[in-house]
Every structure is written in structure tokens, then in C-alpha cells.
Amino acid sequence: MDFEYSAKVKDLIARLEAFLDEHVYPIERQREAWLHDPANLWQPWPGVEKVKQAARDAGLWNLFLPHEYAPWSPGLTNLEYAPLAELMGRVGGGSEFFNCNAPDTGNMEVLAKYGTPAQQERWLRPLLDGAIRSAYVMTEPQVASSDATNIETSIVADGDDYVVNGRKWWISGAMDPRCKLLIVFGRTFEEGARHQRHSMILVPHHTPGVEIVRPLSVFGQYHSPGGHAELRFNDVRVPKENLILGEGRGFEIAQGRLGPGRIHHCMRSIGQAQRMLEYMAHRVEERVAFGRKLSQQGSIRQDVALSFCEIEQARLLTLKAADAMDRHGNKVARDLIAAIKIVAPKMAQLVGDRALQAHGGKGVSGDTPIAGLFLTNRYVRLTDGPDEVHMAQLGKLKIEEYTGKPLR
Structure with a gap:
């Protein structure tokens, strides 16, 4: 190694x-x-x-x-x-x-x-080319979308077209005027194996029947220009050649898509945690309270040391997961991908909390990037599946793995 x-x-x-x-x-x-x-x-x-x-x-x-x-x-x-x-x-x-x-x-x-x-x-x-933007349209307000078999939006064949009907929300990027493409995940079959009922289809954003219901705020911010939108699909008609891969293959595509996306979030979280730690180190070295620099306080040094340890641990796990994806594929590496998706944003949130505390009032202001990065990692714990879903999947995998071998 x-x-x-x-x-x-x-x-x-x-x-x-x-x-x-x-x-x-x-x-x-x-x-x-x-x-x-x-x-x-x-x-x-x-x-x-x-x-x-x-x-x-x-x-x-x-x-x-x-x-x-x-x-x-x-x-x-x-x-x-x-x-x-x-x-x-x-x-x-x-x-x-x-x-x-x-x-x-x-x-x-x-x-x-x-x-x-x-x-x-x-x-x-x-x-x-970076000439357009796009959105991935999966989550729905009326069902627990962390179990994607619940997804109800319909993609129904009709002659030479598919007709899409349903309601979606938390569709990142859909408010951006450069967003020209929606990749929609929906239900094609009501019967059959649970993971073979759904499909993915390409829908040009401005197709008749695509309705932006409202933008959604995150911690009071709209995340312009892309934002996060609630959408409604009202008899949206697109040609059959817009279907990706084939009917009922939505989960197959989703698994191929989400693995890299999850680890990319984690890579960025580590960079954000590292930057917040560096800001914290500068702040405590330049501030004096009660006659001593903050950097001379034992509790502050402990916060810096713990933050360094946690960032390094998450970084190494990220690299291990990335290496496993390269060597064995996303499916084989799914346990490590789940593990780092649990670990990295929570770690960055914890490091950010320490950095905020060390900065005092300045930490929650816009004078440093800390407040924004701290909040980002709180909602990253929900994106591409909440912590609980990844822990449930990972726990199931590990129980099956360990009980499938004799104790020694």
C-alpha cells in the first residue's frame, strides 16, 4: 500500500x-x-x-x-x-x-x-462543455424517498411517447436558467420485482407540462442560482428514445450514479473541514483572552488536535473507498462508500462547530467561510440518502458478512 x-x-x-x-x-x-x-x-x-x-x-x-x-x-x-x-x-x-x-x-x-x-x-x-446545467429528479414529498421503491411519479408508454405525471421536490439546480435537462426517476410498472418497476427518462426542462411549483429554502437560504425546487409533471410527453437503457432499469442506473456522487460529497467535505481547521488555527493564534493567547489554552489545543485526527481518519477512509471503487467496482465497494458517507459530513460538521466556537461571534458571520461550510455539511448528511439509510445498509452487509464465516 x-x-x-x-x-x-x-x-x-x-x-x-x-x-x-x-x-x-x-x-x-x-x-x-x-x-x-x-x-x-x-x-x-x-x-x-x-x-x-x-x-x-x-x-x-x-x-x-x-x-x-x-x-x-x-x-x-x-x-x-x-x-x-x-x-x-x-x-x-x-x-x-x-x-x-x-x-x-x-x-x-x-x-x-x-x-x-x-x-x-x-x-x-x-x-x-459546461454550456448547460442539469438536474436529477427523484425525491417526492408524499413518500419516504430514501426507500426509492416508494417513488410514485409515473412514466407510462403511450404510442411513440412516454407520459410523465407526478410531484417532485428538493430538485437541486432546477431554478438555474442554464438548466436545460431533467433526468427523471419514475414508476413504469405496478407489478413485478420491486427493483424492476422504475425507469429513468430524459426530459427537456421546458417541455410543456413541467411546472415549477416553488423554490425551497435551506436554513433560510435559496442557494441561488441553482436552488432546490418543487416540481410538478402534468402529462409531460417525451419521445420514447428519451428513455435511458430500458424500461424497469431505473435502479440499475441509480446505483451506478449514486456511488461516485456520494464519495464526491465526502471528498469535498474533507476539504471543507481542513479549511475550517486552518481558519481555527489562525484565529486562536491571533486572539488574546484573560492575558493568554487562545492557542495556549489546553482545551483549544485539544480541539485542534482532535480535529486533525478526525480529518485524517476520514481522508484515509475516503481514499480507501476510492481505491476499492477503482479496483473492484462500485458494487463491491458499497460498504466503504456507505461508511465514508456516514463519517465525512458528520466529521466536517463537528470540526466546523469547534471552529465556530473558537471564532466567537465572527464564526457565525459572513466574514469567514466557516458558517456556510458548517451548514453545508449538515444538509449533506441528507443528500444522496440520510445517515440512517446508509447505516442500515452497512449494518446489514456486515452482519451477513460476519455471520457467514465461522467464529475463531
Whole structure:
């Protein structure tokens, strides 16, 4: 087991760090101020395309797409991508500058792995170019969607078309004016095996019958420009060639999509935790209370030490999961993917809480990125499945594994 990054990855890390220093950190607060101004609601920050073009020119583009997806992939493994995603994750929403942002990454992987040549030409190419955005449409308000067999939205064949009817919510990115594609998960069959009743279909966002009911706020914020929307599909008609892979294969596609997406969230959470720890170290070294620097207080040093230990533990588990995905595939690595999805955002939330406490009032303000990163990791514990679902799955897997072997 080699813990040293390859020369290729070290070079990419150095180039990415330099890019962040030159193009991203200097505009971070300006961009945040723009996105939180009600006058700019649902409009992208005007400088985003300039930074994206600079990233593309620097060869820091679409780094997420695993090497097996030739010819679109830059050739990285999940393990090689991990430290790069960690760096991109240090800035909230920063992955967009490199075209490595959810939900587009997962949607591009679906199209690269399962799409027909026609689907890839129409949708994958503009997504890879960063010319459009997309949304993944799965969660529903009236059922517990963490058990996706509950999904009720219907995808019913009618002549040369499918007709989509249903209600969805927490559809990330759907408010963005650049969002042109919806990948919809819905029910095609009422009978048969539970995991073979659902399908996925490509729905152009502005198809007649697609209704934006309302945007949803997260901790009082709208997360403009993409946001999270409640949608209604009212007899939405799309041609049959928009179906992905085949009828009843929705779960098969979903499992292929969600594994990488989950670990990408964790990579970014580790970068966010690392940044919050660094802010904490600077803060406690420069502040004096009761005649001593905060950094000289034993409890503060303990918080810094524990945070370092927890970040390193999560980082190593992330790398192990990424390596298992590369070596054995997402299905075999599902226990490690579940484990890190449980561990990483909770760890980042804990580190963020310590950093907030060390900063005092400044920590909950907009003067540092800590408050935003802390809140991000609270809702990441729900995205792509809540903690409880991953723990239930992981516990079941481990019980089966351990009881299938004799005790020694």
C-alpha cells in the first residue's frame, strides 16, 4: 500500500492550488455577496464563465469523470481525483469552476455509461462543455424517498411517447436558467420485482407540462442560482428514445450514479473541514483572552488536535473507498462508500462547530467561510440518502458478512 500520490497527481494538486489562489479565493466573497443579493435571485454570478474558461485553458476541466469513460474522460481514477475534489470543495460551490459540480457530474456519468449515441450527442456534449446545467429528479414529498421503491411519479408508454405525471421536490439546480435537462426517476410498472418497476427518462426542462411549483429554502437560504425546487409533471410527453437503457432499469442506473456522487460529497467535505481547521488555527493564534493567547489554552489545543485526527481518519477512509471503487467496482465497494458517507459530513460538521466556537461571534458571520461550510455539511448528511439509510445498509452487509464465516 503506497500512501504517496503519483507525480501526475502531485502536478495536478500544485496546478489546482495555484489556480485557486489566483482565480477563486480572491473572488469568493464577491461571488457570495452577489448570490445572496435578492436582486440577483436565480442569476449566475457574472464572472463565472470567465473563471470556467480559465480552468479549461489550464487543463483543470471535467477531472471527475473516471478513466473508463473514454473518450470524454481526462483519464483519472477515483483515487487520483480524491485530493483534487478535496481542494475544489474548500470553496462553497467552487466545483462549478472546473465543471465538477453536482448534480451535473452524476448526470454526465449516467449519460456516458448508459446513454445512446444520440442522447450523448444532444445532452452529454454540452454538459461536458459546461454550456448547460442539469438536474436529477427523484425525491417526492408524499413518500419516504430514501426507500426509492416508494417513488410514485409515473412514466407510462403511450404510442411513440412516454407520459410523465407526478410531484417532485428538493430538485437541486432546477431554478438555474442554464438548466436545460431533467433526468427523471419514475414508476413504469405496478407489478413485478420491486427493483424492476422504475425507469429513468430524459426530459427537456421546458417541455410543456413541467411546472415549477416553488423554490425551497435551506436554513433560510435559496442557494441561488441553482436552488432546490418543487416540481410538478402534468402529462409531460417525451419521445420514447428519451428513455435511458430500458424500461424497469431505473435502479440499475441509480446505483451506478449514486456511488461516485456520494464519495464526491465526502471528498469535498474533507476539504471543507481542513479549511475550517486552518481558519481555527489562525484565529486562536491571533486572539488574546484573560492575558493568554487562545492557542495556549489546553482545551483549544485539544480541539485542534482532535480535529486533525478526525480529518485524517476520514481522508484515509475516503481514499480507501476510492481505491476499492477503482479496483473492484462500485458494487463491491458499497460498504466503504456507505461508511465514508456516514463519517465525512458528520466529521466536517463537528470540526466546523469547534471552529465556530473558537471564532466567537465572527464564526457565525459572513466574514469567514466557516458558517456556510458548517451548514453545508449538515444538509449533506441528507443528500444522496440520510445517515440512517446508509447505516442500515452497512449494518446489514456486515452482519451477513460476519455471520457467514465461522467464529475463531
